Amino acid sequence: MSFMITLAHFCEVHGPSMVICTQNVHSGELLDSYYGAKVPPSSVCKSCEFIVPQESTSLRTQSGDQIYISTQHPSSQPRYAALRQTIMRVFTIESNHDMNKPLSFGDSKNGYSVSLGFKLIDDTARGSERRYSLIFTCDSEQKLYENYSVILDQLIAMVKYITTRSMHIIGNRRKNENNNETYLRRGSRMPKIKSIIELLQDDNFFVKLHLWASSLLDQL
């Protein structure tokens, strides 16, 4: 059974792209094929870059006989292709009347996914918001729906944490910024590329997201 938990982002430069992807590896499998390589700087920008301490390319957690590895992209070609299709679908094809509601879809080629989208407000972004989506993908339809409630519950909780923290940070900044000089000035609103790490002011955010994804996968 293979699972992938992905944080996907609609990048202003690169379009739909994956930022971090956690996969499960059975202990018997060869780990080396799962580690990520250094992504060339031309194909990522700051807002879709996988930024972890010590310039690592992979995060690893072992729990029992399962190992969880997070990289920016899955290194396996078919998985990468399937995940790209899935992310394309989430950001450009599928529609959902309410962004906060989860969306599930799947086929026998790209796997079966549940996604939960969210937006972070950012004055420096185009349209003043940045779109993200947490996507849970599985290669077994039955397994996905068997665990649907648990997965969805944790996805909702994570999205809630991220959006609350972001709102909190924005609220704090606005309180401190009672400066009429910058009010309605263009300068501060120039489009700027920003990572979610900056938006959440947490340098270890991806490490924690990896830990969250591993803990969730460990329960399935």
Place this chain on the structure above:
Amino acid sequence: MLGHLLRKKEFCQQDPALDPQVPPPAYAASDAHYNGSQLYGPGNTVPVASFRLSDKSSLCRLVVVQDSGIRSKQTLFDSALSLRPGVSEASSPAYLNKSFHHPTSELSALMFGYYGILLNETISTTKLHYLPPLAAMPASMLVTRLFSVSSSFRLCASGHGDPDWAPKPCVYSQDVPVCDETPTRLAFGLIVPIGRDSNAHEILTNHWPEIAGHLESTQKLIVAKLRALASPIRQCAGAKLSFAPGCLQKEPDLVHGLHLFVRSLVFLIETPRLYVPLKHNDSTLCRWAAAVATWLELKDGRHPSLAPLPAPIHEFQSTSPSHTGSPVVGLKFLATLLTLILPYRREIVDGPLNYHTCRSVRVVLVTGNPVVSQKLVLILAGIFGYDRFRFSKELEQEDDTDTDSGPSPTASKPIPIQRTAYQDDSSSESMSPEMTFSSGSAKGWEIPSKATPIISNSPKFTEFAKPERQPVSQLRRASSYASLQNLSTSYGSQSTTMSSSWRNRLHFGSFMERWRSGVGESVEMTPSPAAEYDDYPWKSVSSGGANLSKLARDLGSLDLGKEKAVVRTTYEIPGVGERVDLAQHVMATDVDFESADVPGGVKVLDIAPLAVEIPRPQVLPLMTGFIDQYRPEFSLQACPVHYNLEGQIGESMRDDCARLGPGASSRTFVINLKQREVKLMEMQYYAEAETAETSSRPTVTRLFAPYKRDLSEKLAHDVEQCDAVLNRILYLIKNRNENDKIRALIEQLIH
């Protein structure tokens, strides 16, 4: 009091001849603790669904839409469209009531996607959306199946490229349209109303394999219909197919398909499933063991007073079956049954269809007497789910005064309309002594029939319920039951004296009383075969021994009634413990990481795992007690005799094989309690669907009959071993503190 007298008078006037045979309602009081509590978890009465889809089934809807380009979607079929009353179709087109149903354009936007990006895909895609609330439907979900047909309707195998990523659908689906033609994209959507709580989606996601099966069969049906439509107007090969809007609107099969889907979902949601946590709950174990003892004693004709102290099992094994010289008289029905079925117990607990092993197994108890079948259901469910049912003290409700766990306002509906209809049907026959007896004896055993979802509440389904009703001869029994259940509620206690004299005179009811309490004095009079035709008509071996009455006292003194009810719904037991918010948990901790040495220059950070346990609900296996018709959704069930039961089972087995795909096999154990026989129906997957429709029939083997002697040696040996274990359980039940030993014996049986 006046009303009481009036009612009595009314009754006497109605049916004076029935007077001496008024069924005894005296069981009611002693039944309180017994009311199904064994089958549905400790302390529980029959659970009621918190969300009743059957009440909202008219909101379920099927829409078939064709994609003919960006912003051009055509509805081929919509079950929600209705004609204005009294207006002909030509003058006014069908309309959609928008307070009950979503506009089709809104649905097709979700089904195909908003942005008009046409994916030239041929593969079938399944989607699940939440729909915006409507006045009449606050919450609902849309299940979409997007698929393609090509003008030739030819299919080719969908090749799975890489072993590294080969997603596996729930239900085997063989092919996709050939890719060298321009396919037409079609989609159908099923709209299902759901509850408003946060886990309301569970009614769909928990039953996904069944839903996926329906999606597959609906897709096949639509393709077949479109093929029939397309053939006369066949354009040149390779051209894109296009169908006229509304071309499927008059297809009754699509409506029927929707009804089958909804019915199936209603049964899955509303039928209470069994919960018999033998391994972790002592009182359940006591009840289970008592049921085994009662079964051995009353049905298999075993008599503990005659049995010697059971020898240790290895001694039993060493003696040859013919040579045991065993004083054990009677049949080894239960032992044989367990020997035959236990090898399949994992598959049975996993549900009727096991997608890993490609096998499907069902156990169907056929009986006219739910009371008897309930004991066997308890025995089987307990042992099947021995490893599976989990139990924790924390599951018990704080407030044990309210054992009815259903918070639903619809909880108190003892007499569904359907059953009233039965009663009416049979009123002319309700004077036959046979019927009165059986119903009288069954009184108080309301559980099995209560377990039936009340389908007839929805007017939409009544006409579909009809063909599945039992034929007249069966109807009589069902009706006698139902009518007496009605009587039991309306009579109260006014006829106690009458009934007790009736019972004393005829010695009726004593057998059933023993069944009900699980114990009792020995039977001195064999019940009339006409009255107890599901029962074993031998005489008891002796007229009561000291051992037996002692057993009776012991069991009677088991304090089983005063336990707390377990929190549960019809299909799941909630997780134990507080909800864990992993996100909060992880984000609040300081993560420690260290860089790992990995060859090849890859920079890897090792992160210590987090020790958290997320409490998860326990979805109960698809096993249920007595339901009023055979339902293929359940792997263990008891259902009434039906003239075409084998036909129905055969059909569901064909479906199983189609869903499981190549290499599939389907087995159904049919246990007929009336004829005391066990039959095995088997079927294999056939590659050609068309020939399978016509030629494949299940092979039926009779595995056990009362006087069948040609058991294979191996089987006979296994039966002897199983029987020895059962005998020890029968012996151990007398002692209250032997639970661990009984559990050890059960584990021995299982392995």
